[in-house]
Amino acid sequence: MKQLITARMLMPAYAARFACIGGDCEDTCCAGCHIQLDRSSFLNYKASLDPELRPLFEKHVQRNPGSTAHGDYGTIGLKDDAWKTCAFLSERKLCRIQERMGEQALSDTCAHYPRTILECGPLQHVTLTLACPEAARLALLERDAFDPVTQPETVSQDYVGKIESRFGFSLDVMDDVRTLLFQVLAIGEVPLASRLKVIGLFCDRLTGLIQTKQIAELPAVVQSLARDLEDAETSAPGAGQGVFPDAVPQAAAKYFLVGREAFQTPHVRKVLDEVSRGLGFHGDQAPEDAELERACKVGQERLAPALERVPWLLEHYLSNEFLKEFFPWVLGSPSRHYATVILRYSLIRLMLAGRAAACEEPLTPIELAETIQVGCRRYVNDKGFTLRLAEDLARSGWDSIERLNTLL
Numbered sequence: 184m185k186q187l188i189t190a191r192m193l194m195p196a197y198a199a200r201f202a203c204i205g206g207d208c209e210d211t212c213c214a215g216c217h218i219q220l221d222r223s224s225f226l227n228y229k230a231s232l233d234p235e236l237r238p239l240f241e242k243h244v245q246r247n248p249g250s251t252a253h254g255d256y257g258t259i260g261l262k263d264d265a266w267k268t269c270a271f272l273s274e275r276k277l278c279r280i281q282e283r284m285g286e287q288a289l290s291d292t293c294a295h296y297p298r299t300i301l302e303c304g305p306l307q308h309v310t311l312t313l314a315c316p317e318a319a320r321l322a323l324l325e326r327d328a329f330d331p332v333t334q335p336e337t338v339s340q341d342y343v344g345k346i347e348s349r350f351g352f353s354l355d356v357m358d359d360v361r362t363l364l365f366q367v368l369a370i371g372e373v374p375l376a377s378r379l380k381v382i383g384l385f386c387d388r389l390t391g392l393i394q395t396k397q398i399a400e401l402p403a404v405v406q407s408l409a410r411d412l413e414d415a416e417t418s419a420p421g422a423g424q425g426v427f428p429d430a431v432p433q434a435a436a437k438y439f440l441v442g443r444e445a446f447q448t449p450h451v452r453k454v455l456d457e458v459s460r461g462l463g464f465h466g467d468q469a470p471e472d473a474e475l476e477r478a479c480k481v482g483q484e485r486l487a488p489a490l491e492r493v494p495w496l497l498e499h500y501l502s503n504e505f506l507k508e509f510f511p512w513v514l515g516s517p518s519r520h521y522a523t524v525i526l527r528y529s530l531i532r533l534m535l536a537g538r539a540a541a542c543e544e545p546l547t548p549i550e551l552a553e554t555i556q557v558g559c560r561r562y563v564n565d566k567g568f569t570l571r572l573a574e575d576l577a578r579s580g581w582d583s584i585e586r587l588n589t590l591l
């Protein structure tokens with residue numbers, strides 16, 4: 184039997200507004216991705232006597248041999264069609280399990296996606312992945328999307344990720360650091376690039392404290408962050424946010440091709456092809472550096488007027504990253520987590536420039552959000568990609584703060 188918890192949970196306003204659009208979704212999560220099954224759903228489906236569903240459960244619900252965990256005990260098979268849709272998605276793009284067994288019979292993955300729920304001490308934090316088109320629109324296009332709210336939620340205990348104390352820091356201190364960096368990211372008076380550089384420096388110093396076992400010196404590092412912010416250049420909010428240094432194309436282009444052979448839904452493929460065309464990629468052939476730089480310049484010029492309509496777009500993308508991954512505590516050391524966020528951010532900006540370069544007309548806010556949604560589904564949300572990126576960071580030297588700053 185599933186263990187459910189009901190509690191008031193903390194979330195950004197857009198997450199409280201979210202509702203799945205089901206059959207109207209242009210890039211449904213019921214297609215093209217691995218659907219993992221928690222143990223109690225697996226057993227429930229295998230025991231089902233429903234005349235219509237029973238043969239489908241027998242055929243398409245498989246035990247996950249490599250797993251001992253409750254969360255990924257089994258899997259649901261995908262149809263061999265253009266979208267690789269879930270075997271239980273009907274012609275009307277509705278879930279046959281939900282139709283015949285009710286919402287409570289949905290697996291944890293299907294019931295909770297696109298939510299990520301992290302528990303730090305007594306509080307649960309809910310964020311959505313921007314791989315979901317509706318979540319991406321709500322998070323990226325609404326000015327107040329990241330205003331904090333709380334609301335009661337009932338979720339499966341197995342689906343909640345627990346934040347554990349790390350590097351000798353208490354959960355309270357980890358949560359304070361997380362909140363502090365999230366607030367620095369939202370300081371509109373300082374250009375986004377400068378905010379990120381200040382955060383990067385903080386993560387570098389924090390990692391230094393951890394490596395030298397001097398975590399009691401954290402207050403001094405927090406004070407230097409305050410000084411760095413004062414020194415940070417101040418100018419018009421969002422100044423030049425569409426413009427990025429020449430290092431970005433070189434750094435991000437090679438990651439654009441990672442996993443290119445993997446299956447992509449027709450929606451994701453359509454946007455990636457436009458980006459490829461805009462940047463001058465030919466299949467898995469990257470363009471010459473000069474051609475890539477030229478394409479990025481064209482893209483950035485066309486991107487600037489589009490971004491003026493949603494000057495908070497890139498900040499909101501990063502804010503979601505910070506919340507969803509309890510930044511800077513989850514992906515290895517704080518400086519390693521920072522490096523991963525900055526390289527994924529560079530890939531997202533490269534995709535925006537590429538799509539803008541492919542289109543004569545400025546991208547609409549919806550197309551900007553769609554490009555980031557595809558970037559999240561294709562790269563950011565792909566655990567395999569993030570692992571490959573982490574492995575490559577040290578090898579490629581992109582884990583040094585000096586080199587990362589050349590991307591900002």
Ligand code: SF4
Pocket residue numbers: 202203204205208209210211212213296297314315316317318
């Ligand atoms: S991707 Fe989002 S909006 Fe689309 S079907 Fe899934 S949860 Fe619903």
